[in-house]
Amino acid sequence: MAEGELRIGVLANGPEVQRWQRLALEQLLAVPGVRPVVWVTPPDGQEPDPPKDRWRTALYRRWRRTRFDPPAMRPERIDDLLAGVPRLHCEVQRKGHAERFDPEDLEAIAAHGPDVLLRLGLGILKGGILDLPRHGVWSFHHGDEEKYRGGPPGFWEIMQGDPLTGAVLQRLTERLDGGRILRKGWFNTIDHSLAETVDTVLTHSAVWPAQVARELLMGRNEAAEGVASTTNAPLYRYPTNRVCLDFLLRQARNKARFHRRELQEHEQWNIGLLHQPIAELLKEKPNLNVRWLPDPAPDAFRADPFGYRTADGQLNVLYEKYQYAQGIGDISRVRPKRDNVLKRSRTMLTTGEHLSYPYVLEHDGAVYVVPESAASGRVELYRVNEANDALEHVRTLVEEPVYDPTVFQWQGRWWLFGTLAPLTNAALHAWHSPSLEGPWEPHALNPLKLDVRSARPGGTPFVHEGRLYRPAQDSASTYGHRIAINEVLELSPDRFSEQVVRVVGPLSGTAFNAGLHTVSAVGDVTLVDGKRFVNVDEQRKRVRTRKLERLKQKKRSK
Structure with a gap:
């Protein structure tokens, strides 16, 4: 490899x-320093051997040809990307x-001096090519x-009820x-749609060759060594x-259950x-004796709590206040009392667009939020003005629609972690x-990880015994099911690694025992949120209207 x-x-x-x-x-060739040098294909007309089990698997093969059409698997040409690159026809x-x-x-391929061969076809390769x-x-x-x-x-994951599909x-x-x-990486198995599962996994894992190439060009040859699988x-x-027949029936049942739950x-x-x-x-067995605030209104909820104390020691909790009738959230505040009696909450920020996750940090004697x-396409910084009890806009930090933006200092730099659509629960990105x-720059290896079990931020990063820990959401089984606490092992502008060291929740034995997706620190108090399921007329009407509109669009497109 030339320098x-x-x-x-x-x-x-x-x-x-x-x-x-x-x-x-495309993503690989877009990396500065990557140069295509050879393109290897079988001779025109060389066909793969027919499958020996074609009659026993005929139903599945027919279904794939006629009913299975994930966009990621549709045919496209690459000769424009490899224009001028020598092509070898090797049988x-x-x-x-x-x-x-x-x-x-093998000698002909070696003559072009490739440092890497990317396999986009052929079969199970053996021998000297490796x-x-x-x-x-x-x-x-x-x-x-x-x-x-x-x-x-994706097929066998659905058959076995596995909530995760890896890649x-x-x-x-x-x-x-x-x-x-x-x-x-790990992605949600969409058990009512193999096509959606496959489309997600194939599309979003495609970034990996480019990421490894970037590391190699940074001089990290170990990036191509990897870890031996012992599977x-x-x-x-x-x-x-x-x-296959069992699968089709299972997928139909799963789809019916999905629609029922949405309604x-x-x-x-x-x-x-x-x-x-x-x-x-x-701790291996932490104390989870939670004190819940009084129940929200039947058609509303409180989520994503973050807090700070005023000069007089009063605990202020900012949170997402969501009302199903409006369909968007705003940022509100409550001041919990020891007797658990709440006065009316105060609206602190509303923009006409959805707001949530009011992440709180303190810096130079000021409280920031x-x-x-993400609905606005930006990450904004606000300062708490205690004199007039308001949030004052300071500046835009990042011109990206970041979900659950989490800002903290570590080893002399500021870091902003969050996820981006469409993989809001799985694709972790960072800026520094x-x-x-500011100015804020994206991490050299974005997305840092693709893992629905531990990517999306879920609260306040904290340092304990000199080590940095990052709470994240584990949405493998359902959205916001529990919290995974990661220990961050390496974090710099061009390096990142972490590992899950503890999983917390959901808070069983309590009224809100179906999920936990925020844990935040306010000194000697930790704020959490918990989930339960209710049936809200307004949301049921909204979901029904959306589903009917999708059906109409499908009919119009046929």
């Missing part, structure tokens, strides 16, 4: 690939399920290789789906006709207090700055 350059080769079946594969190649030798290149073809490029052959496996080897992606970018070895893991997971194959089960959050510092949650204002007011 400042990464030479890429592409393995494909031809000039036509799936949309997600083109996206992966692979098939033995069983494995494919090998002839020695002459060791030919310096940084190996990179290949995607869409599934958690520790549970599912083989395929098809990996691996450096291939001789072991099927047992290579060296370069990147790994002994069963090897899955295309489903038989009987299994009948609506979230109601409430705020609770734990009279202990937030670091107590790191950074609410989620020398000062609170």
Whole structure:
């Protein structure tokens, strides 16, 4: 690899690939310093061997051809991306399920000096091709290789009721789906739609080759070494006709249940207090004796609590006040009393657009608030003015629609963590700055992680015994199900790693026991929120109207 350059080769079946594969190649080639040097395809007309089980799997194959159409798998061409790049036609030798290149073809590929080969086609590769490029052959496996080897992606997760569908970018070895893991992520399994599940996983994992390439160009050769997979997971194959029929019935039942829940089960959050510092949650069995505020109105909820104390020691809790009749949230304040009697809450901020997650931080003697204002497409900074009991706008921090923006200082820099649509629960992004007011720059490796179990911020980062911890939401089973506390192992403008060290919630045995998605620190008090489900007429009408409109749009598009 020449200094400042990464030479890429592409393995494909031809000039036509799936949309997600083109996206992966586009993002890789957009990295400064990446240069495509060779393009390898089978000779025109070389067809894959027909499947031996084509009759036993005929129903699934027919369903895929006629009823299964995720946008990520639609065909697109890549010859425009590889214009001027030498193309080699290499006939692979098939033995069983494995494919090998002839020695002459290996020499021809090696003559172009690729540092990496990105596999976008062909079959199960074995032999000398795996060791030919310096940084190996990179290949995607869409599934958690520790549970599912083989395929098809997403199918067996739905069949087994697994709420998570994994994906990996691996450096291939001789072991099927047992290579060296370069990147790994976890996404929600959408159990009523295999197409939506597959589209999400394929589209959003496509960024990984570009991320690894950036690290290599920073001089981190270890980025292409990865971690060896030791999986002994069963090897899955295309489903038989009987299994496919069971799948179609299961997916239909799941869809009916999904629509019923949307119509009948609506979230109601409430705020609770734990009279202990937030670091107590790191204990193996923390005290979760929560004191809930009085129940919200039947058609409203209180969520995302953050607090501060005024000069007289009064606890002020800012939160998202959501009323189903309006359909948007605003930022309100309550002052909890020991007797649990609440006076009327005060509205602190309303913009006509949805607001939530009023993150509180203190700096240079002032109290600042950074609410989620993703609907406006910006992250705004406000200051609490105790003299007139108001939030005063200071400045815009980031011109991005960030969800649950969380701002903190660590090792001399300011950090802003949050997620971006469409993966608001899974795609963690970060920005950094020398000062609170900016300028803010995106992290070199955004998105930092793709993990619905521990990405989206869920409260106040805190330092305990010199270590930085970051609460995050675990929405694997349902949105806001529980809190995962990450220990941040490495954080700099071009590095990041963390690991989950504790999971908290939901708060069973209480009135709000269906979810927990915020834990925030106010000295010796920790604020939390809890979820239960209610049936709200206004929301049911809104959902019904939305569903009818979608049906009309589908009919018009046919």
